[in-house]
Amino acid sequence: MATAVHNEQFDVGGVLLPHPFKIRRFGHFGFNLDRLDEGITFYVDKLGFRVTDEVDMFKEMPPQALPAAQQVVTDPRLIFTSNSADHHALLLAHRTFGTFFGNDLHADDNTLSQITWQVGSLQEVVDAEAYLRARGVRIGRVGRDMPGGNWHVYFLDPDGNTVELYYGMEQIGWSRKSRPAAMHYRGFNTVPSLPQMSEAAELQEALNRGIDTDSGWSPSEAHLKETYDVGGVLLPRPFKITRLGPISMFTERMEEMLAFYTELLGFQIAEEAQHLGKRIVHLRSASEHHTFVLADKALRGRLGLSEHTSCLSIGMEVGSYSQLRAAVRYLVQEGYTLVDDVPAELYLGIDYAAHLRDPDGHLVCLYSYMEQIGWDGRPRPQSERRAVTNPWPDTLLPLSDSYADQTFMGPLG
Known part of the structure; x- marks a missing residue:
């Protein structure tokens, strides 16, 4: 390559x-x-x-x-x-x-x-x-x-x-209905010619063909009881996942993977760290501290993480620090065990975070804040980052980039 x-x-x-x-x-x-x-x-x-x-x-x-x-x-x-x-x-x-x-x-x-x-x-x-x-x-x-x-x-x-x-x-949108299967004829298996028609034109074409555009999939959620007040909205759980990522991977080909993702795909190295003498690299594509992490696969067994997957973790941001604390209480009550010994070097730029395993053993990282990188492209010095204390405090003092990332678009539920 x-x-x-x-x-x-x-x-x-x-x-x-x-x-x-x-x-x-x-x-x-x-x-x-x-x-x-x-x-x-x-x-x-x-x-x-x-x-x-x-x-x-x-x-x-x-x-x-x-x-x-x-x-x-x-x-x-x-x-x-x-x-x-x-x-x-x-x-x-x-x-x-x-x-x-x-x-x-x-x-x-x-x-x-x-x-x-x-x-x-x-x-x-x-x-x-x-x-x-x-x-x-x-x-x-x-x-x-x-x-x-x-x-x-x-x-x-x-x-x-x-x-x-x-x-x-x-x-x-609000109806929770996806595009009906009858409109899937607009799928492509080859490089598309340009320009293509707009989504609005696709909708009109479907209507002209007599397709019922309201016939798409709609989820059944009647078994979920909305009992938690999340920022003034009743939801079935006391938090809302508002952002997906970062995704973190183990690799035995660190140099090849870095060359691929930086030179060919345009990611930038935001920050590097080591744990137990092994390399961890945080990469970004926009203003967030990182959206992708590569870690030496030799760390996997030493950290006691599942050997069945090369996925180190998948990050999921919730809407606030209060929601993060509520999520921890809720998931523990639901029988899920937190993984408490994940080293902070694996998620630099995030301070308070909770880790748990899905039923297959994949690690999920819940958090409410990620450091934002400004016009100069430099992360915050370690000495100026917020220290994580245990037990977690009820409230936090703001940082310069608290709530600075894009807000969740649309209703919470």
């Missing part, structure tokens, strides 16, 4: 950049789980992700491929869930589903189906595909996914993780 040539410049919306795209944020990801039903309960009922679509892949496959799939896949469901108006933020499937589609082809401990980053336009997706292909990156597929409606290019990083750059995620 070739690396980027640093003197190249590309016009990205009128700004000259060293890549023909700019990653704006962590978009979504997927877990392949051995305990799928328990995982759905954990992420949906306990953490508050909403099911937005469910696909039976046996029903979607061409007849000639079905027998081979049925020999491998024990549960064909693909569950789309979201914490926001995005059609999906977290995809859940059975571990055998991921095996059939090659997610663990390069490493048995790859339990992620994809790691996905959002760019700013369809043009950037198309240009990214050509740019990456020309530099020897292993392209998986390109086009437009359904459900979700996002235009994408999929490719592999040096560790064999499936990475996606995308634009145009379907937004789900």
Whole structure:
């Protein structure tokens, strides 16, 4: 795989950049789980992700491929869930589903189906595909996914993780209904020609075809009782996940992975640390301190984390420090055990954080604050960061960037 040539410049919306795209944020990801039903309960009922679509892949496959799939896949469901108006933020499937589609082809401990980053336009997706292909990156597929409606290019990083750059995620509004299956004809399996019609034009075309645009998936949430006051809104749990990420990964190819994500994808190293003599690198794509962490895989066993997955942790921001404290109490009451000895070097830029395991052993990091990096691109010096005390205080004094990240758009529930 070739690396980027640093003197190249590309016009990205009128700004000259060293890549023909700019990653704006962590978009979504997927877990392949051995305990799928328990995982759905954990992420949906306990953490508050909403099911937005469910696909039976046996029903979607061409007849000639079905027998081979049925020999491998024990549960064909693909569950789309979201914490926001995005059609999906977290995809859940059975571990055998991921095996059939090659997610663990390069490493048995790859339990992620994809790691996905959002760019700013369809043009950037198309240009990214050509740019990456020309530099020897292993392209998986390109086009437009359904459900979700996002235009994408999929490719592999040096560790064999499936990475996606995308634009145009379907937004789900107050009715909680996703795009109906009858509108999935606008999916693409090739590089799209440009320009494409707008979403508004797609809707009008569907209406002209007589498609019932209100017939999409709508979740059943009647079993969830809204008993907690969260900022003046009654919810089934005393917190709201308002942001997804950062995602943290173990790797044995630190230099290759860093070159891939910095030189080819444009991430910047925000800060480095060591724990037990092993390297930890925090990378950013926007103003947050980090959105991606790479850690030496030799740390995994020493920290007592699950050997079955190369995913170190997945971060989930809640709406406030008060919500974070309430989330800890709630999840402990629900029978989940906190992991108390996760070293702070793994999540620099975050101070108060709570870690727990999902039913398969993946580590989830709940937090309410992440340091923001300003125009000079420098993180806050360690000496000026807030010290974490135990027990946690009832309230905190503000920092210069408290509540400075983007607020959650839309109602909490």
